[in-house]
Amino acid sequence: METMLSVEKLGKSFKDKQVISDISFDVRKGEIMAILGPNGAGKSTTIRNIMGIMYPDAGTITFQNNAAQEIPRHKIGYLPEERGLYKNVKVMDILLYLAELKDYPLDKAKERALDYLKKFDLEGKDNVSVEELSKGMGQKVQFIASVIHEPELLILDEPFSGLDPVSQELFKQEIRNLANNGTAILLSSHQMNLVEEMADRLFMMHQGQKVIHGTMDDVKTQYANFKCTIRGENDLGELERLPEVQRVEQKEETAILYLSNDVQPSIWLKSLPDHVVIQELSIDRISLHEIFIDIATNRKLIKEEGEINA
Numbered sequence: 001m002e003t004m005l006s007v008e009k010l011g012k013s014f015k016d017k018q019v020i021s022d023i024s025f026d027v028r029k030g031e032i033m034a035i036l037g038p039n040g041a042g043k044s045t046t047i048r049n050i051m052g053i054m055y056p057d058a059g060t061i062t063f064q065n066n067a068a069q070e071i072p073r074h075k076i077g078y079l080p081e082e083r084g085l086y087k088n089v090k091v092m093d094i095l096l097y098l099a100e101l102k103d104y105p106l107d108k109a110k111e112r113a114l115d116y117l118k119k120f121d122l123e124g125k126d127n128v129s130v131e132e133l134s135k136g137m138g139q140k141v142q143f144i145a146s147v148i149h150e151p152e153l154l155i156l157d158e159p160f161s162g163l164d165p166v167s168q169e170l171f172k173q174e175i176r177n178l179a180n181n182g183t184a185i186l187l188s189s190h191q192m193n194l195v196e197e198m199a200d201r202l203f204m205m206h207q208g209q210k211v212i213h214g215t216m217d218d219v220k221t222q223y224a225n226f227k228c229t230i231r232g233e234n235d236l237g238e239l240e241r242l243p244e245v246q247r248v249e250q251k252e253e254t255a256i257l258y259l260s261n262d263v264q265p266s267i268w269l270k271s272l273p274d275h276v277v278i279q280e281l282s283i284d285r286i287s288l289h290e291i292f293i294d295i296a297t298n299r300k301l302i303k304e305e306g307e308i309n310a
């Protein structure tokens, strides 16, 4: 897959505080690349450097082999984390104005705007001024603004925040459609369930540095341990002493046992002693949400940090 955006060894400090360091990843045509991390990890700083809103102290950013200063900005679409459109302007006027700024033909922009308004349940809102829209409606219009000019790279900073589940679904489908049609997408989001469903690859950062980078499958295979959920009256200490158990979360009669990285569930099950009371048992891979919480809280569920073949 053709590389659209390449970020290499990016570093940025504010005053004497190093906020991101040695950040490297790329975004390829037709893929959804997720950039993840807890609050303050440095995601928006990374994105703002890519967008040329601020300049890095170290590293390089290239888009279709153009160095940062020569990046054709009209080929990029950007939904910033901080929302805001001109308030007393009509929806269609703002969309056409933004398309014009990107040198996009106005007749095509109008057609696309009407199609998108319909798709996002905003039919008939083209003549309404932005201040009359609800927060979620405004966010939909801002999303349309970021894609109206058919960008080849789309950067979405927290696109789902503040959306109801139906609107989240609409966004999710549209983002997937765009990727299927060849758009390269860099997606920052805290909604791990959505990222898990949508992303082809991910880059997770913590305190300004990389902690995981790879395809969703690789991350889940190599980093996501198994967890065993047991319902039955068992002593917490005894469960904690079972082989290959890293930690246990127990609530009433249900216990979740987080297993070591290299455990084979079928072999581990056979090692369970007879005294463990089992009324129900299930084994699942831990979710991206759980991996995220572990990284964010510095737990040592992940044995090795580092690169998976990205």
Ligand SMILES: Nc1ncnc2c1ncn2[C@@H]1O[C@H](COP(=O)(O)OP(=O)(O)OP(=O)(O)O)[C@@H](O)[C@H]1O
Binding pocket: 014, 019, 037, 038, 039, 040, 041, 042, 043, 044, 045, 046, 081
């Ligand atoms: N303009 C600035 N001046 C000083 N420090 C800043 C500035 N912008 C960001 N920071 C700091 O950089 C760090 C990373 O912030 P950033 O907004 O990139 O994180 P984030 O991963 O996007 O977080 P969130 O999920 O909360 O949006 C934080 O410690 C923040 O306080």
